[in-house]
Amino acid sequence: MTGPADLYSELVLEHARRPHRRGRLAGAEGHADAANPLCGDRVEVWVNAEDGMVKEVVFDGEGCAISTASASMMTDALAGQPIGSARDRIDRFLRAVTEGGVEGLPEEQAALAHVRRLPMRVKCATMPWRAALAALDDAEAAGGGPS
Amino acid sequence: MTAPPTPAPAAGRGALDVRAEFPILAQRVNGARLVYLDNAATTQKPRSVIDAVRRFYEEDNAPVHRAVHTLGERATAAVEGARRVVARFLGAESPDEIVFLRGVTEAMNLLAFTLGESLGPGDEVVVPLSEHHSNLLPWREMCRRRGATLRLTPLAQDGSIDMPALESIVTGRTRIVSVAHVTNVMGVVNPVREVCALARRAGAVSVVDGAQAACHMPIDVQAIGCDFYAISGHKMYAPTGIGAVFGRRARWAQAPPWQTGGSTVERVSTDDVRYAEAPARFEAGSPNAAGIVGLAAAVRWLEGVGIDRIAERESAAAARAREGLASLPGVRVFGPSEGSAPVIAFDAAGAHPHDLATLLDGFGVAVRAGHHCAQPLADWLGVPATTRASFAAYNTVEDADALVEGVGRALETLR
Numbered sequence A: 001m002t003g004p005a006d007l008y009s010e011l012v013l014e015h016a017r018r019p020h021r022r023g024r025l026a027g028a029e030g031h032a033d034a035a036n037p038l039c040g041d042r043v044e045v046w047v048n049a050e051d052g053m054v055k056e057v058v059f060d061g062e063g064c065a066i067s068t069a070s071a072s073m074m075t076d077a078l079a080g081q082p083i084g085s086a087r088d089r090i091d092r093f094l095r096a097v098t099e100g101g102v103e104g105l106p107e108e109q110a111a112l113a114h115v116r117r118l119p120m121r122v123k124c125a126t127m128p129w130r131a132a133l134a135a136l137d138d139a140e141a142a143g144g145g146p147s
Numbered sequence B: 001m002t003a004p005p006t007p008a009p010a011a012g013r014g015a016l017d018v019r020a021e022f023p024i025l026a027q028r029v030n031g032a033r034l035v036y037l038d039n040a041a042t043t044q045k046p047r048s049v050i051d052a053v054r055r056f057y058e059e060d061n062a063p064v065h066r067a068v069h070t071l072g073e074r075a076t077a078a079v080e081g082a083r084r085v086v087a088r089f090l091g092a093e094s095p096d097e098i099v100f101l102r103g104v105t106e107a108m109n110l111l112a113f114t115l116g117e118s119l120g121p122g123d124e125v126v127v128p129l130s131e132h133h134s135n136l137l138p139w140r141e142m143c144r145r146r147g148a149t150l151r152l153t154p155l156a157q158d159g160s161i162d163m164p165a166l167e168s169i170v171t172g173r174t175r176i177v178s179v180a181h182v183t184n185v186m187g188v189v190n191p192v193r194e195v196c197a198l199a200r201r202a203g204a205v206s207v208v209d210g211a212q213a214a215c216h217m218p219i220d221v222q223a224i225g226c227d228f229y230a231i232s233g234h235k236m237y238a239p240t241g242i243g244a245v246f247g248r249r250a251r252w253a254q255a256p257p258w259q260t261g262g263s264t265v266e267r268v269s270t271d272d273v274r275y276a277e278a279p280a281r282f283e284a285g286s287p288n289a290a291g292i293v294g295l296a297a298a299v300r301w302l303e304g305v306g307i308d309r310i311a312e313r314e315s316a317a318a319a320r321a322r323e324g325l326a327s328l329p330g331v332r333v334f335g336p337s338e339g340s341a342p343v344i345a346f347d348a349a350g351a352h353p354h355d356l357a358t359l360l361d362g363f364g365v366a367v368r369a370g371h372h373c374a375q376p377l378a379d380w381l382g383v384p385a386t387t388r389a390s391f392a393a394y395n396t397v398e399d400a401d402a403l404v405e406g407v408g409r410a411l412e413t414l415r
């Protein structure tokens, strides 16, 4: 059966219940926030880069299971990655949930990409990744980018 | 044929069951029976309303108030007949006290931008904290432009207006008091009669937002004692994009024109304009005639079924839902437990309203999640969002049970 409930697989809910890298990073090189005025959800992302790599990435915020799970998966996807590859991963996930096509995505991200069929909820999933992109931009502007 | 005949009441209305009169409710959603509980946002339409709109387009459609041909006369008669129907429905003294417009949002903008034009520094407009943005932002904006002060009145513990506080806030400086008859998040029935009396004693104009009330209870503007009362068609079984505002003749006479253009004038020369009296003065442009016809059909439907019977049935279903929800672990139901309209806002520990609403949709249950266009109230409740289930004439006790069961299942999934 396909329906809204497909979105709430255990893969997604596990992240929602126990999100990875939730916290705040004082003095981080990169920081960005995003909000959804429709539901009042908001997310903040902090990153520290070193030698062209994402050394630390954390998020904090207030949101639904989908945005929390998505933020948690985002930190898994970005931590320890070269910045270029982190940007590619963000791009690939955003394309999967807006345009479709989950080939090559990690299984948990593919599960979350079911949100594509619920247009009113897509923003919940994309918001943390867009904030991460802005935080990377912020870090690179601060000089933590590829050396 | 002139105006469409009043549709005959459906047979066998002994035990009220109007669900079959709403074609949209026959469908299944996500494989389940549709349980539509987003009525405070918009209600579904009975066959008689859909038919009235279709019949207007098939038989009577023409320019209103302008044409001398047969169809034009019929269309004009349909609109003016509808004005009489709405006037009687609200208890107005005259059909001329009824202005048709798009809905309550437009009504509040009309009132704010006409009554508000004479505001100045030192003047105050009073609005409760629990209002829909539609009855907040027009006043706020007008106060900002005129240098007047908007005062948000606090709420009592249960979310109703804090009347002692209101009594101290409404003073000689108060020019306008605007308040919802029924609030859209928690279904609180405000003591509008007392509020209007307070306004009157202070010499202020009283405005009542009836968007959430007109579908649940009989409205009598004389008993309420308000100067203005606004209703929204799409929340009372009528089409979208149509509403009406009652205003006392003397109050309309004090209001300057707002949107101007065709229909609003008596005489225009190259260097002078003489504006018409209400309602024409405030109905610029060609009216939404089909919507107006649909609004009158909805009023006839409500009166045919009987608002009291509808209220009885809705309250029974809502009471059942309220009780069932409150018995679920970690669920908080907001608002007064007694005497409210069938609108229930709740939240659940460990479950975000949007997740709840999406999972409920999977069971065919349509509810609303969010701040419901009342952010100051959400702040007051201390929650970013709530889930809202709101009942209408066609909702049953089974619908209430489907809601409670669905929430229970959703919570099991999420927690």
Ligand SMILES: Cc1ncc(COP(=O)(O)O)c(C=O)c1O
Residues within 6 Å of the ligand: B040, B041, B102, B103, B104, B105, B106, B132, B134, B135, B180, B182, B183, B184, B209, B211, B212, B231, B232, B233, B243, B373
């Ligand atoms: C209390 C209240 N006032 C005003 C409005 C806006 O009404 P309309 O849709 O007619 O503009 C609503 C509807 O959302 C409402 O619930």
